[in-house]
Amino acid sequence: MMENSKEVTIYDIAQRLDLSPSTVSKALNDDPTISKKTRKRITETAAGMGYRSNFFAKNLRQQSTLTIGVIVHELNSGFTTPVLSGIEGAASEGGYGMIVADSAGSREKEVDNARSFFQRRVDGVIAVPGAGSLEHFRPFTDRGVPLVFLDRADSFAGSTSVVADNVACGMMATLHLIEQGCRRIVHLTPGAGDNVYGQRYEGYWKALARKKIAAEKSLLIIAEPTEEASEAAARKILALTPVPDAVFAANDMAAAVCIRVFQERGLRVPQDIAVVGFGNEIIGKLMRPTLTTINYPAKEMGDTAARILINHLQGNGEIDKVTTTSMRAELVVRQSSLRKG
């Protein structure tokens, strides 16, 4: 095993070429005050000697880590994956590394992760927080470390948010169903609290209100986004009287399960009951009928959040001016809701 044959430093290079370390440093950083010729000599011997700059010595001087920290409340999810992909793309393009911490649904871990990133001195933070207070992020804002929240729009001390317009999403889906002639529209959601789900629900009833349709409390059905709970919810929906003529589900999996249960009970989708999902998961294209759904711009949100952060870090200080960036989602109309034309 070839072991660490000792790291090469700029001193080694300087000695070898009979130059000073600072000359070497400048040359390696493309300082224009170094003659082309020496610069070339230096870069070449550096490469030859297997030199790599010491990231930490550099950071120690420059007080910057070229690293952005990403805290997600659930890494293993269909939303988080494209978000990370979007962030990574923009970050690496801007010369930043992305360090990821997963809170795995635990608030305690989220607090820990914030602390850990603070210690690590990331240059900026993007967080997809779970529910609850955001106070554990205060050290960042206090120290001027820029902070962007994703998918959560609470205003929080000097921070910025990137969200999809969930109210608009809910409205779009519901209006579409109304246009298709539906009147008794169920909203199936994991919860209608103070978060994206609540906003989708708000969009739902705003759409009903606009069309002068009374919102019935019994048409709001709460169910965890698991297969079992969704099945139970579907049965609950069929037990309502009169039977609803549409379901707007807050995620595609729940919508798919509902459709299956409806079909097994002999109902036709969309003729007897129309269904709209949320999230544009791959399953929506594979099932029959294909699923009408909201295309949630997760990757674009990640990309945007990273760009805002990096622009700010590079001194194009958007972050102080923009408070919330709302990304446009779109309705993807497929078979499960099309009752006309």
Place this chain on the structure above:
Amino acid sequence: MMENSKEVTIYDIAQRLDLSPSTVSKALNDDPTISKKTRKRITETAAGMGYRSNFFAKNLRQQSTLTIGVIVHELNSGFTTPVLSGIEGAASEGGYGMIVADSAGSREKEVDNARSFFQRRVDGVIAVPGAGSLEHFRPFTDRGVPLVFLDRADSFAGSTSVVADNVACGMMATLHLIEQGCRRIVHLTPGAGDNVYGQRYEGYWKALARKKIAAEKSLLIIAEPTEEASEAAARKILALTPVPDAVFAANDMAAAVCIRVFQERGLRVPQDIAVVGFGNEIIGKLMRPTLTTINYPAKEMGDTAARILINHLQGNGEIDKVTTTSMRAELVVRQSSLRKG
């Protein structure tokens, strides 16, 4: 905006308490030679002053970054997500951060990412490489930076691999179909080269050989894992004469598309044609018939890779002894293949 009100250093703490910086340093690192009383005084004022240790000064001294680099060839994928989740869990448990770089299918980016991590001096690397040479990882092995490959078993200079036993997977799936009475079994795969797909194919024909069934070349169908290509492949399968009585697809999406096409053509699954997928994606539980598939232990693989790496970094040098860790995958039998009992 509260701006950087100047970072607190151990010197500030020392001055405030009329102690020396080294005492403060030791106290903060729980050095037992510092009396309990002073230690307490120090930790308390440190907290009070909002001190955070300077990660970089620390690293500069200790020549370690407490960071492991993860290079994936495709971040936005159903395999990578649980892998990252597994790595993150083990890493954070061991006190390490995880920095992620996505090669997004580009070899060039993969090479860049390797270089970038080398510069950043990650303590260790986990790579899920694409196809092709692994030479760009040589700097790590040369410098004694431990390196673990995931889902790819090439032996490479002093590195270690964590894989699922893909040959066994292919064999398991195929034997199961044979036991169900199938004889003309198609293997549908994105390619049977020198990678996991090739190994699954190897398992397929080994199973056939063991059962004395002739492997026909026409039963190997190559198709990209997209919806369109899978549909075309399904039609191709139905055009074979005699029509096959089973399909073993190398991913669940392709299997789902096949089943849909078969059903649309009036075939019954599994009675007329049985189908086994690969990957245990969520869709397999939602569709009808439910999909028999291989449960690929992605998260466990990530977890294992990270543990091996971290054990090594902490001096429990497994990495030199273990060359390849093969994780057990399992067959999940559901409706799409069950023709007996």
Place this chain on the structure above:
DNA sequence: ATGAAAGCGCTAACAG
């Protein structure tokens, strides 16, 4: 039990 001093590798004034 505490302190003094050296140095990790690099950069940025400033001087030549």
Place this chain on the structure above:
DNA sequence: CTGTTAGCGCTTTCAT
């Protein structure tokens, strides 16, 4: 165009 010098904040002998 190149060199000198002085730290960045921390840890770690070695003294006391």
